[in-house]
Amino acid sequence: MADIANILRKLANDVDSGSNSHVPDRPTPGGHNAVDVEVNRLFASYGAEASRRPLSRRSRSTRPRSSFTRVFCCLSRMTQSVEPTKFEREELEATGLGEKKVTFFGDENNAEDFKNYILTTYPKLGDCGGFEILKTSGMTRSRNLVVLPCPNTGYTIKALKENMGHAVIYIRPMQKDIELSSSVVCESPMLGPMERCLTCEKQFNFNELKVHIESCRPRTECSNHLPPTLENEHLNAQTSDSDSLINQSPTEENTDQLFIDLTDEKTDMESLSEWRRMREEQDDEYNQSLIADQAKELQKMNSEESENRRRKAIDERRAQIASLPELAHGVPLKVKYPSGLMRTRKFVLSESIKALFDFVGEVEDATEWFQIQEALSPPLRNDLCGTIFERNIRGPTTLFVQWISSEDVEFMQTILAPDGNDNHNKADYNSGTVSPLDQPSTSNEHLASFSPCSEQEETVQKTNLQTILSLLSAKIDDDSPTSNQINVVRDYKGNTHNILRSTVQAFSRRLFNLGARLDVIFVDDTKVAEGAVDGGGPTREYLRLLLKAVQQSSIFVGPENSKRLRLDSEALHKGLYRQISQMISVCIIHGGMGPHFFSEKLFLQVCGKPTRPATLDEVDDETFKEMLCKIKEAGTLPEAKAAIEMAEDCLSIIGAFRSISTLKQWDMLVQSAVEYYVDGRCNVALQQFVDGFNTLGLLQEMQKHTDLFRIIFVEDKKPLRSSDLTSLFEVNLSDQDTYKRELETRTLCFWRDWIIDVEAEERNSYRFETT
Structure with a gap:
């Protein structure tokens, strides 16, 4: 405002000097210029407001600290x-x-x-x-x-x-x-x-x-x-x-x-990751090696400890039996060992059964744990107590010995379990019942279980499978209705289509009961019933011929011992896939006979387990297979496109036709076509085939015990050994020092030498169809 007053004062002085230059300015009261007075009057309000502003606002020229x-x-x-x-x-x-x-x-x-x-x-x-x-x-x-x-x-x-x-x-x-x-x-x-x-x-x-x-x-x-x-x-x-x-x-x-930019450090990051990965792999390899060494050392220690216990037990048994005299008026008990050795000793039935166990377990190949049993009697484990008479041994008899390995996990668990097997055996003895697992058999299976060549794991596996099949066969009704009669015409020329046709006709009856006993009648060319060739086993012979006919049916394709499903639209429409799987179930449950011709993939598909991807070798159509081979073997992209154009019709039908631009794409094209041809188009047939195994609950057991059922569905690649064949037969010789006994032993030597030569391929192999 002072600047404005100075400007106005200067203008007023210029005007006054131009008109009255000789007249001096008149002073105003208070000694102020007239212009200053007027300016102060006009801008009095602004001056008052300015005078009331804080002093800090007027110092704008000083720069504050940032x-x-x-x-x-x-x-x-x-x-x-x-x-x-x-x-x-x-x-x-x-x-x-x-x-x-x-x-x-x-x-x-x-x-x-x-x-x-x-x-x-x-x-x-x-x-x-x-x-x-x-x-x-x-x-x-x-x-x-x-x-x-x-x-x-x-x-x-x-x-x-x-x-x-x-x-x-x-x-x-x-x-x-x-x-x-x-x-x-x-x-x-x-x-x-x-x-x-x-x-x-x-x-x-x-x-x-x-x-x-x-x-x-x-x-x-x-x-x-x-x-x-x-x-x-x-x-x-x-x-x-x-x-x-x-x-x-x-x-x-x-x-x-x-x-x-972090992208500039990609090399260092990769180097660090690679270094860490290598260290992790080395650590894993070291840990695995350490675990394996520890397992071997532990196994070695366990084996040595088990052997020491076995030797100690044998020595104690020998000392105990040596202190017990053999009484002349005792009852002779014959003991038969797995190796074929037979020993006899007289015991008083009122003696402790421990004496019998000491006699049995004093031989060199005895184990720490073993069982003895009579035919059709429960097994007696060597840790039982009581007298011989109390254990249901009432007179002269033959006792079979079964050594129990320390590696038998299931048995050792029963040993360690409190109040386990002892009470179980007592209950079996008091009740007079025998469990299916414990009951000995007079058939070949009983002799095989005591063969020196049978392994513990195989014995347990066969026993479990036998138990499962026994439980399934127990559901069969012994009454055979008229609708279950199957009239079979045998074809002497080796053709099995008559067997399959007769079976399909019987299975198609409305009242046919798969859970009831079959009534099989063989009829010759004159339509007269003839009975079975094996003299009393027509059902078993029929089931054997039926499995052979099923193997040659039109729903299977592939090698003789590795069959897989083949799509047959007529068979699918008639439900033949379901009927054939029912036939296989009947053969297994009614007769205990398995097909042994399934491929590994088909068996896993039936059990609902994952399978490997399909391969080009599984395509049975040679024309289509040749087209796919040309696509797969093409060396350049133009060659692959030309091969795909040649197979356009076939690929379009299965929905696999497409344009390709890289090698990976035509490999995917071939694989997708193979998987559809082998698996995709047979899905409905497979579902129908699997549904037939629901007969008598077989499918549920197959899915639960896949490994056990593999040996009866898939070809058993384990070769038959001479020792296995020898163990199937029990030799009954004449009395000692007789001429007939000499001929029998010579014949037995000829028999054993012959099967050994057959095993060594020094003789022609034989196939026993009716065995």
Whole structure:
């Protein structure tokens, strides 16, 4: 307002000087100029308001001190390149690091002031040889951190304003971790605040310090560009997948970059991953080798301990039986061992059964545990007590011995179980019942179980399968209704279509009962019933011929002993797939006879187990197979396209025709066509085939015990040995020192020599169809 008054005063003086230059100015009251008075009058309100303003508002010419407030987060590791997790933040804050809101005052271009503020806020950074600034990179949700390169003059508030925005500013130590020791990365050498090198104690600028560290630190600490901290973390199995190694070695190409891109460290990341993978593989191999060695050592120790117990038991039995005299008025008991050895001793029935066990178990090949049993009687284990008479041995008899191996897990569990087998045997004895597993048999299966060549696992497996089949066959109704009569016409020319046709006709009857006994009648050419060739077993002979006819039916394709399903639309419409699987079920449950011609894949499909992918060899159509072979064997893309065009009709039908541009695509085309032809188009037939095995609950048992049923569905590749055939027969010789006994022993030698020659392929092989 004073300026306005001066201007007006000057204008008024100029006007007055032009008109009355000789008249002097008249002073106004108070000694003020008239113009000043008038101006004060006109602008009195403004002057009063101005006089009431605070004095601080008038000092606009003085520049206030600049301030800068941001949230900082100090990290503990010099290699950390991702944002800390919630747990890590809490741990950092507990140690005086982590997030803090910092306000800076002073010159925004002064790097030394900025450094002092940071070190004041985070005192622990003062012993780490400098620090560097990081910021989040990429999208908002990205947790990766990149380094903000230090400007020529060092980190300043101005540099942070230009590059950081309002995001959290991360700080990490430069030369060492706050808690761990590790190597660091470097930046381009320029000017900046001074800092001491912890290795050589020399002063360097912030930017020059990073270059100096690489040359000052021994190379042995940075082998393979891996920080020792990371190596230690790996060895301690405490490395985090979120940690990554950032390589910031200065080169001529990256010294002018403002930010470090994580993609530039792909090589180091791959090297670190490869190193970790190799270490993990080595650790796994070492652990597996260690476990295997420990298992072998444990097995060896167990074997030695078991052998020691066995020898000790034999010695104790020999000592006990030697102290017991054999009484002349005792009852003779004959003992038959698995090796064929037979021994006899007289016992008084009122004696303890322990004496009998000591006599049985004193032979050289005895085991620590064994069982003895009469025919049609429950087995007696050698840890039982009581008298011989109390164990239902009432007179002269033959006892069969069964050695029990210490490797029999199921039996050892019964040994260790409290109140186990003893009470069980007592219950069986008192009740007079015999369990299917314990009951001995006078048939060949009983003799095979005591053969010296039978293994424990095979015996258990066969027994379990026999038990399952026995339970299934127990559901069969012994009454044979008229609808279950099957009239069979035998074809003497070897053709089996009559057997299959007669069976389909019988199975198609509305009242035919698969759960009832079959009534089989063989009829000759004159339609007269003839009975069975084997003299009393027409059903078993019929089932054997039926399996042969099923094997040659039109629904199967493939080698003789490895059949798979073949699609037959007429058979599918008539339900022949279901009927044939029912026939196989009847053969297994009614007669105990398995097909033995299923392929491994078909058997697994029936049991609902995963199978291997289909192969080109399983395609039975030779024309289509040849087309697919041409596509697969094409050497170039044009050749493959030409082969696909030739097979366009066939491929279009199955929905596999497509255009290709790479080798992988035409391999996928061939594989998809093969899988559809072999498996896809037979899905409905397979479902119908599987449904037939529900007969008498066979399918459920097959799915539950797949490994047990494999031996009766899939060809048994185990060759028949002479010892197996020998064990099937029991020799009944005449009395000793007779002429007939001499002829019988000579014949027995001829028989055994002949089967040994057959096994050695020195004689022609034979196939017993009716055996």
